[in-house]
Amino acid sequence: MPAAGIAPGGSGKEYPGNLTPFVTVTCVVAAMGGLIFGYDIGISGGVTSMDSFLLKFFPSVYRKKHADDTVNQYCQYDSQTLTMFTSSLYLAALLSSIVASTVTRAFGRKLSMLFGGLLFFAGALVNGFAQAVWMLILGRILLGFGIGFANQSVPLYLSEMAPYRYRGSLNIGFQLSITVGILVANVLNFFFNKIKGGWGWRLSLGGAMVPALIITIGSLVLPDTPNSMIERGQTEEAKTKLQRIRGVEDVDEEFDDLVAASAQSKLVEHPWTNLLQRKYRPHLAMAVCIPFFQQLTGINVIMFYAPVLFNSIGFGDDAALMSAVITGIVNVCATMVSIYGVDKWGRRFLFLEGGVQMLICQVVVAACIGAKFGIDGNPGDLPKWYSIIVVLFICIYVAGFAWSWGPLGWLVPSEIFPLEIRSAAQSVNVSVNMIFTFAVAQIFLMMLCHLKFGLFLFFAFFVVVMSIFVYFFLPETKGIPIEEMGQVWRSHWYWSRFVEAEAGHGNGNMEMAAKVV
Numbered sequence: 001m002p003a004a005g006i007a008p009g010g011s012g013k014e015y016p017g018n019l020t021p022f023v024t025v026t027c028v029v030a031a032m033g034g035l036i037f038g039y040d041i042g043i044s045g046g047v048t049s050m051d052s053f054l055l056k057f058f059p060s061v062y063r064k065k066h067a068d069d070t071v072n073q074y075c076q077y078d079s080q081t082l083t084m085f086t087s088s089l090y091l092a093a094l095l096s097s098i099v100a101s102t103v104t105r106a107f108g109r110k111l112s113m114l115f116g117g118l119l120f121f122a123g124a125l126v127n128g129f130a131q132a133v134w135m136l137i138l139g140r141i142l143l144g145f146g147i148g149f150a151n152q153s154v155p156l157y158l159s160e161m162a163p164y165r166y167r168g169s170l171n172i173g174f175q176l177s178i179t180v181g182i183l184v185a186n187v188l189n190f191f192f193n194k195i196k197g198g199w200g201w202r203l204s205l206g207g208a209m210v211p212a213l214i215i216t217i218g219s220l221v222l223p224d225t226p227n228s229m230i231e232r233g234q235t236e237e238a239k240t241k242l243q244r245i246r247g248v249e250d251v252d253e254e255f256d257d258l259v260a261a262s263a264q265s266k267l268v269e270h271p272w273t274n275l276l277q278r279k280y281r282p283h284l285a286m287a288v289c290i291p292f293f294q295q296l297t298g299i300n301v302i303m304f305y306a307p308v309l310f311n312s313i314g315f316g317d318d319a320a321l322m323s324a325v326i327t328g329i330v331n332v333c334a335t336m337v338s339i340y341g342v343d344k345w346g347r348r349f350l351f352l353e354g355g356v357q358m359l360i361c362q363v364v365v366a367a368c369i370g371a372k373f374g375i376d377g378n379p380g381d382l383p384k385w386y387s388i389i390v391v392l393f394i395c396i397y398v399a400g401f402a403w404s405w406g407p408l409g410w411l412v413p414s415e416i417f418p419l420e421i422r423s424a425a426q427s428v429n430v431s432v433n434m435i436f437t438f439a440v441a442q443i444f445l446m447m448l449c450h451l452k453f454g455l456f457l458f459f460a461f462f463v464v465v466m467s468i469f470v471y472f473f474l475p476e477t478k479g480i481p482i483e484e485m486g487q488v489w490r491s492h493w494y495w496s497r498f499v500e501a502e503a504g505h506g507n508g509n510m511e512m513a514a515k516v517v
Helices: 021-031 033-047 051-057 059-065 080-107 109-128 133-161 164-192 200-206 209-221 226-231 235-246 252-266 278-295 299-312 317-345 347-373 384-402 405-416 419-451 454-473 486-490
Strands: none
Touching (some): 021 033, 021 133, 021 164, 051 059, 109 133, 133 164, 133 405, 226 235, 226 252, 278 405
């Protein structure tokens, strides 16, 4: 069996501690860092379907959109400048996540969150007052820098702060904030699009200043994690903080493991080079494969371009934006299911169930769109029942993603890395995520134009591949303390060959590194 030898939920160590009000409030505030990412995902597709926005910045797209109805509907939004507006953010996030790794390791998770909020605020300001395409793209780049810092630090912060029994639920607060951000953006797009005078898009883009302020202020009032404090030499303060976080006086065992982990991490002078060592092969594989697969579920195609997509398949502007609101509500509700179940049912179950659900829905949506639009993209009149079926199956697809690959794509990488490579590995995770988010955003409209309804089958193929990968190669991490995670690799049928030679401290994540430069 793929997970042979792994006792789900059992770790050999059980640190004392409670889910205190202090840690709950702290994790809720920190998770708000996801709002900036979610708001941006939701706002982008909305404004790019607003006529006033297109007329001002992308007139060629506007003309194509309002051309004769016989025009190929698949290709009406195919513009490289328009996709650069959307995808430039993710290239910037990729670059900033690499810098954020150093900041997070050297100065703590809080400072990275602060930088993320400030940069995102600046980008929102530039976009809200934009007068030309170059200002839009500059604003997007600043937004991207902010997202790179926030996505680097927030999942790590949550995984380190949460008691191990509740780590899954509290960490998924980050994904819940992303989904809330998407929903809020979709609702605002719907109402701002109705503003007379055609300036509602400015409110949509400038509104990003609100979630930016939330994470900026939050980062100033949050405590740092004990892991980060120990890493920076604040040992006594870290123990006091750990006692407060766990709500008990007896934290010696967990504290000793954190100190040992930090001591080993300080022996690692070059964490980026260290990532390439054989014993970190499973961690590196997950840091690359999980975000790669997360983007190739096709979810960002739905969320970036939901209004554009619904408009392309025959919905009017208002109906398209309302359909995006509906998918946003489904996204939030399904993420709550994941919060409830991740520490009960486990990570692997949710990954696999979500994969099957997404696969079925993508095939059905491809069949529906193919039957009506065919190859030439000219659907004629679309009956109401047809539109309802398409939205229904897209919603079921979104739900499958929202309780599986959505939250777990951030949770699992943030909990499996040992401290000595944690910041560097999380940067790899964020960077790969942003590379493929950029690639998908950049080529999606072109792919829709050329692959037509086959685009959904393209993503369905990758859902099959990623489900097979999870079944055979991802061990269960439910209920295992973050500094004890090494045991899951030593027990795994495949990864054990890379880590079985490890010895030393009981956390199993580290060894007295003779090879350290």
